[in-house]
Amino acid sequence: DAGVIQSPRHEVTEMGQEVTLRCKPISGHNSLFWYRQTMMRGLELLIYFNNNVPIDDSGMPEDRFSAKMPNASFSTLKIQPSEPRDSAVYFCASSLYYGTGASVETQYFGPGTRLLVL
Amino acid sequence: KNQVEQSPQSLIILEGKNCTLQCNYTVSPFSNLRWYKQDTGRGPVSLTIMTFSENTKSNGRYTATLDADTKQSSLHITASQLSDSASYICVAREGFQKLVFGTGTRLLVSP
Numbered sequence: 001d002a003g004v005i006q007s008p009r010h011e012v013t014e015m016g017q018e019v020t021l022r023c024k025p026i027s028g029h030n031s032l033f034w035y036r037q038t039m040m041r042g043l044e045l046l047i048y049f050n051n052n053v054p055i056d057d058s059g060m061p062e063d064r065f066s067a068k069m070p071n072a073s074f075s076t077l078k079i080q081p082s083e084p085r086d087s088a089v090y091f092c093a094s095s096l097y098y099g100t101g102a103s104v105e106t107q108y109f110g111p112g113t114r115l116l117v118l
Numbered sequence: 119k120n121q122v123e124q125s126p127q128s129l130i131i132l133e134g135k136n137c138t139l140q141c142n143y144t145v146s147p148f149s150n151l152r153w154y155k156q157d158t159g160r161g162p163v164s165l166t167i168m169t170f171s172e173n174t175k176s177n178g179r180y181t182a183t184l185d186a187d188t189k190q191s192s193l194h195i196t197a198s199q200l201s202d203s204a205s206y207i208c209v210a211r212e213g214f215q216k217l218v219f220g221t222g223t224r225l226l227v228s229p
Contacts, residue, residue: 031215042221043162043207056216091161097215104150104169107217109161
């Protein structure tokens with residue numbers, strides 16, 4: 001299995017530009033998560049999907065951020081317009097969730113996208 | 119507020135030595151606790167997952183403990199190797215799927 005695939009791996013853009021990050025989860029997984037990691041705040045959950053449906057987007061910082069999952073094998077995280085404070089590493093993770101509170105499914109992380117907004 | 123705190127923030131040990139990393143969490147409702155290893159420039163990789171009914175779990179040279187009463191966990195690394203140099207992140211699961219991450223302990227194993 002190729003694992004979780006993210007693209008691009010690195011992105012440098014100017015303030016005000018639109019940024020689109022892409023993720024392909026592990027085949028057969030039904031849950032997908034977007035995280036942001038910074039030195040100051042560590043890893044933060046932005047949004048997650050179950051069966052392509054957004055379940056919790058309370059971590060999305062503001063309306064400039066949006067995420068979609070049009071099908072089971074693809075998701076995007078879009079920032080429009082981007083700002084310097086959005087500079088971070090963005091991780092996508094996927095898991096196979098069995099739908100119970102006792103589930104101990106493992107989340108598998110992609111390699112991340114390093115975003116720098118100038 | 120649900121949160122996870124780790125100590126120390128960073129640690130340097132000699133190759134072959136043991137070390138223990140600490141984690142305190144205040145997450146409700148709590149369902150399980152995980153330790154992840156994150157190498158520089160890569161995504162986190164799961165080491166152990168423990169439910170509230172488990173006290174200890176091992177994965178090779180890594181042994182995690184959990185005290186659900188005091189809301190504390192530890193990760194013990196035995197006979198450290200250079201490849202153990204990484205960040206170790208304690209993660210508590212809130213409810214069904216949401217994970218709350220600590221800011222990690224940066225471990226450097228020196229030859």
